[in-house]
Amino acid sequence: MRGVGIGFAYLMVYSSPIQVAIILWGLWIISASDYTFLGLSSKEFLYENLLILHDFAYSLFWGSEIWKAYLDFWYQFPLIIMASLKLAISTWLGLWLLKKLK
Secondary structure, three states: OHHHHHHHHHHHHHOHHHHHHHHHHHHHHHHHOOOOOOOOEHHHHHHHHOHHHHHHHHOOOOOOHHHHHHHHHHHOOEHHHHHHHHHHHHHHHHHHHHHHHO
16 A cells, blocks of 8 residues: 555656646747636636547546536636646645655
8 A cells, every 4th residue: 555655646746747848838828829827727728739638538427417517617727827736736745645655
């Protein structure tokens, strides 16, 4: 069980560069288009740039309206704010887990 926790912690820490890249990509889209800082939602970003990931997330539980409502709730928020929060929380939690489990 400890090995699974350490693996999960490393996954959270090692996914940080991907999250930074998404934040920078979102900032580039904001600066090069008509979107504003608060106007580019996560759903619009995924639908326009990463359609395969958007479709995968919505098809996880076929026909589940609760899952779609859950995703719609979280994807309505601005991309930059949500990605920054996810980056901070997952990196902190990963480092904390590594410290705790090693």
